[in-house]
Each structure stands twice: as structure tokens, then as C-alpha cells.
Amino acid sequence: MTAKKRVAILISGRGSNMTALINAAKSPDYPAEIIGVFSNRVAAPGLDVARAEGIPTATLAQSSFASRLAFDEALTGILEGWDTDIVCMAGFMRILTPEFTNRWLGRAINIHPSLLPAYKGLDTHARALADGVTEAGCTVHFVTPGLDEGPAILQARVPVHPGDTPDDLAARVLVEEHRLYPEALRLLASGQVAYPQ
Secondary structure, three states: OOOOEEEEEEEOOOOHHHHHHHHHHOOOOOOEEEEEEEEOOOOOHHHHHHHHOOOOEEEOOHHHOOOHHHHHHHHHHHHHHOOOOEEEEOOOOOOOOHHHHHHOOOOEEEEEOOOOOOOOOOOHHHHHHHOOOOEEEEEEEEOOOOOOOOOEEEEEEEEOOOOOOHHHHHHHHHHHHHHHHHHHHHHHHOOOOOOOO
């Protein structure tokens, strides 16, 4: 069997999508292994989950750096120290510099809770409901310098129900996120999808 791709996950919070990736990677035939979890928040609950799984963790505080670029260079140093092949962003609430995204272009992916290109950025569910859409969902995409603009790898669609609140819709979409992200990583790690040249 081909060597498994070495995957680092970037989080800022509880890391539920991180947990879905960790669980998928436990399967012997999964083409990726989770070799590290990084958070820009020292108290992110997801770090405890990763440590409990025996996965190395690292954190950096933005306040310790003079610029976003200096932070991203330090982050790249951590990722390279782990010998990372693929970077998965899972609720990583930080805008990355073009220098970082270009360094990892084609090897960094993110999950976003909308059917991109609709509803880039924050408050996706509230904005979708305000527009009266009948369908929402999530997208796994390649990370590029533009926010939530990279080419999509996979999407999952979720119906919007009458009377849905943003929390209702978020919960329904999250179920699909936990299914979709491991599948998208499997496709990338196995070479079945690649960044379009």
C-alpha cells in the first residue's frame, strides 16, 4: 500500500470536523493519517480531543507576532516540522496571508457551511434563511488567497425546513460536514482529485 499522506488539522474551537477526520483516519484503508493539530487559540477544546487521541498539538498566539505574515511563517514552520503533506482547516477562524495560502496551494483544504460560491464568510445560515433559500449545505474546497474562493472538491445539499432557525440549519448541515470532509480528504490523499492547473 502507498504511504499514507501526513495531515495536519487547523482549528480554533471544539473541532467537531477535526474529530470526524481523526475517526476516519483510524480505518486501516484510509489514505491519510492525522499527524498534528494546531490552534490559534490556546484554550480551544479541540486540542484536548486531539491530545486524548495521542496526536501532537501546537498553538501560537497572534499577539506574540508583529504581523499576520510573521504568524503564518511560524505556522508554516510548525507544519514543516511535522513533515505535513496536506493541511485541513476545520473551523480555523483566521484569515491567512497569500504567502501562506500560495505556499500550501493544492495541499490545503477547508470546509465551509454553505453551497459556495453562495454565502462566503461568516453568518452563512442566518444569511441563507434571510434570503429565503429552500436549500443549504456545505462545501469542501481548496484554500486559495481569496476567502472561500478556491475550487470545490465536494458539496452536500441540505433542505431548509419552514421555521428553521440558524441553529436548526447549522445542526443539519453539520451532520453532512462530518460525512463530507473525510470523503474529500480521502479523494485528495489518494490522488483521485487534485488542484486544477
